[in-house]
Amino acid sequence: MRQMREKPRKATVLMAIRRRIHKKHICVVFLGMTTFLIYLISESRNPETLELGQPQWDDPGPYHVAYPRNYKFIMDDTPVCKSRDPFLLLMVVVAPADVAARDVIRKTWAKEKVVLGQMVDILFLMGLPTGAHAEQQQQKLQAENQQNHDMIQSNFEDSTYNLTIKTMVMMEWLAANCQKTTFVMKVDCDIFLNVQNLVKHLLDPSTAKQNYVTGLVIENRPVLRNPYIRFYMPREIVAEPVYPPYPLGTAYVMSLDVAVNILTVSREVKPINIVDVYLGMCLKHLNVSPINSPEAYTFVKDTIHPLSNCSLSKTVAVATVDTTMMMNYWKKSKDPETKC
Numbered sequence: 001m002r003q004m005r006e007k008p009r010k011a012t013v014l015m016a017i018r019r020r021i022h023k024k025h026i027c028v029v030f031l032g033m034t035t036f037l038i039y040l041i042s043e044s045r046n047p048e049t050l051e052l053g054q055p056q057w058d059d060p061g062p063y064h065v066a067y068p069r070n071y072k073f074i075m076d077d078t079p080v081c082k083s084r085d086p087f088l089l090l091m092v093v094v095a096p097a098d099v100a101a102r103d104v105i106r107k108t109w110a111k112e113k114v115v116l117g118q119m120v121d122i123l124f125l126m127g128l129p130t131g132a133h134a135e136q137q138q139q140k141l142q143a144e145n146q147q148n149h150d151m152i153q154s155n156f157e158d159s160t161y162n163l164t165i166k167t168m169v170m171m172e173w174l175a176a177n178c179q180k181t182t183f184v185m186k187v188d189c190d191i192f193l194n195v196q197n198l199v200k201h202l203l204d205p206s207t208a209k210q211n212y213v214t215g216l217v218i219e220n221r222p223v224l225r226n227p228y229i230r231f232y233m234p235r236e237i238v239a240e241p242v243y244p245p246y247p248l249g250t251a252y253v254m255s256l257d258v259a260v261n262i263l264t265v266s267r268e269v270k271p272i273n274i275v276d277v278y279l280g281m282c283l284k285h286l287n288v289s290p291i292n293s294p295e296a297y298t299f300v301k302d303t304i305h306p307l308s309n310c311s312l313s314k315t316v317a318v319a320t321v322d323t324t325m326m327m328n329y330w331k332k333s334k335d336p337e338t339k340c
């Protein structure tokens with residue numbers, strides 16, 4: 001009897017527990033639906049974004065970069081890629097203020113427009129000047145471009161932090177204008193470029209004309225987990241212990257299709273603030289492996305200056321310390337006595 005009486009009591013207790021669990025479930029479902037509704041409402045507030053199917057990454061935090069894809073080119077009157085299609089386009093990424101760097105490049109390695117029978121063009125890419133004299137600087141930039149018609153400028157604020165935006169904006173411009181160009185080289189403004197060596201390499205039958213990326217390729221670079229150092233990257237952002245291979249951002253070459261594909265795939269790869277690594281992530285997504293140059297002196301970042309005659313005659317890109325060195329290397333590279 002006792003047992004019989006206890007049984008129904010046990011059952012009621014169980015039912016009560018079950019009911020509580022059930023209530024909890026309803027709560028969870030309700031919460032989930034509310035969250036989803038709030039999400040829908042916030043999304044619909046941004047109809048343009050929805051329409052274009054662009055990813056919405058709110059609050060990028062310190063490691064991601066907001067790249068909303070709504071920057072516009074406010075200086076874009078160059079004939080390059082519009083009324084002529086170069087074989088190789090040299091895209092110099094430069095700070096708005098760095099007029100000295102642009103001038104020395106114009107006087108040196110950007111001078112020749114036909115190299116080994118191929119048309120080579122150059123453009124300087126920048127964002128908006130910032131700071132106290134921004135407006136004045138902008139007027140100077142416009143005057144500089146009126147003389148040269150070799151500058152393109154997007155309306156994001158130009159800064160070191162915004163380099164990922166700068167690179168992606170470059171891909172946007174290339175995809176929109178340059179699809180008849182075979183190769184593009186992204187190059188920093190302190191790089192001495194031996195254009196002839198570069199074109200020779202690109203014309204070589206062994207060089208692929210598609211799915212091609214080359215430069216100083218960094219492989220198996222560990223992700224830095226020390227929060228007190230520059231380039232710290234938390235596990236929540238990048239879980240892998242090493243970064244995918246990437247060409248060093250100071251100077252790399254790619255076939256035009258890769259630039260277009262990077263832009264496409266970047267919708268699926270959340271931008272991070274280390275632009276070189278971000279490029280590597282996009283390339284990995286595309287299944288494109290950047291190819292390291294077989295010659296040590298092709299792409300040089302850090303070196304002991306001055307380069308020997310032999311190295312200089314083999315180099316494609318080398319970082320210089322000032323404009324005088326840029327000028328000297330260029331003059332030497334034109335001298336037939338500079339050889340191995």
Ligand SMILES: *[C@@H]1O[C@H](CO)[C@@H](O)[C@H](O)[C@H]1NC(C)=O
Nearest residue numbers: 155156157158159161162165
């Ligand atoms: C990056 O550019 C955006 C868009 O112009 C700007 O709002 C932001 O302040 C810039 N960030 C830095 C750190 O310069």
Ligand SMILES: *[C@@H]1O[C@H](CO)[C@@H](O)[C@H](O)[C@H]1NC(C)=O
Nearest residue numbers: 309331332333335337338339
């Ligand atoms: C290096 O090249 C320069 C010309 O740029 C030439 O005058 C000089 O003799 C060369 N030096 C050597 C060691 O060959």
